[in-house]
Amino acid sequence: MKSVKIEGTKRSDLGKKATRHLRSEEKVPAVIYGGNETIHFSAPVMAFRTLVYTPDFQIAEIAIGGKNYRTIMKDIQFDVVTDELNHIDFLELVEDRKVVATLPIKFHGQPQGVKDGGRLELKIKALHVRTLPKHLTEHIDVNIDNLQLHGNIRVQDVNAPNMEILNSPRVPIASVVTTRALRQADTEAAAAPAGKAAPAAAAKAAPAAAAAKPAAKK
Numbered sequence: 046m047k048s049v050k051i052e053g054t055k056r057s058d059l060g061k062k063a064t065r066h067l068r069s070e071e072k073v074p075a076v077i078y079g080g081n082e083t084i085h086f087s088a089p090v091m092a093f094r095t096l097v098y099t100p101d102f103q104i105a106e107i108a109i110g111g112k113n114y115r116t117i118m119k120d121i122q123f124d125v126v127t128d129e130l131n132h133i134d135f136l137e138l139v140e141d142r143k144v145v146a147t148l149p150i151k152f153h154g155q156p157q158g159v160k161d162g163g164r165l166e167l168k169i170k171a172l173h174v175r176t177l178p179k180h181l182t183e184h185i186d187v188n189i190d191n192l193q194l195h196g197n198i199r200v201q202d203v204n205a206p207n208m209e210i211l212n213s214p215r216v217p218i219a220s221v222v223t224t225r226a227l228r229q230a231d232t233e234a235a236a237a238p239a240g241k242a243a244p245a246a247a248a249k250a251a252p253a254a255a256a257a258k259p260a261a262k263k
Contacts (some may be wrong), residue, residue: 158221
């Protein structure tokens with residue numbers, strides 16, 4: 046499991062003026078909850094960079110005042126104007142207490158439907174799960190080798206041992222759809238027999254039409 050180490054400073058003044066002062070020093074206010082106590086702290090904005098600006102799921106190992114807290118990131122707030130990092134909430138991991146986390150999906154394999162000319166569409170890139178901290182993983186593996194043309198893999202098809210998946214079971218996470226080229230080929234194939242039948246029908250009709258014509262007067 047990947048982890049990021051963050052050195053923080055405990056906050057005693059939680060007022061707006063103190064918070065503005067922290068941000069002016071390029072520090073981010075943050076909070077840790079979920080354990081025996083709630084801890085307010087701050088750390089330089091660069092300390093959070095590898096944790097915030099990545100799709101990976103990581104553990105945040107936060108050191109504050111000689112104590113270490115093993116956490117996961119739960120919420121991020123950005124400034125609506127500048128898009129700067131404003132605040133982060135962390136959930137402390139307690140060994141016997143289940144947590145809700147968002148884990149990315151890692152797809153493996155080459156769908157059969159793609160080999161048959163279809164196009165793979167990924168509908169969901171992460172799943173919400175409830176599990177004990179010891180069962181947290183960097184990602185959830187999903188094999189898509191057997192995904193057929195017009196087929197779907199749904200949430201209910203995902204195998205995630207020791208985890209309760211909280212997403213709706215029927216929601217597709219990956220599909221193989223028909224491409225424009227494949228639709229055109231199917232249309233041409235369907236039209237081909239009719240096109241061949243038309244000349245044959247015309248040839249059969251020709252003698253009958255000739256016989257039906259009145260003889261020309263001499």
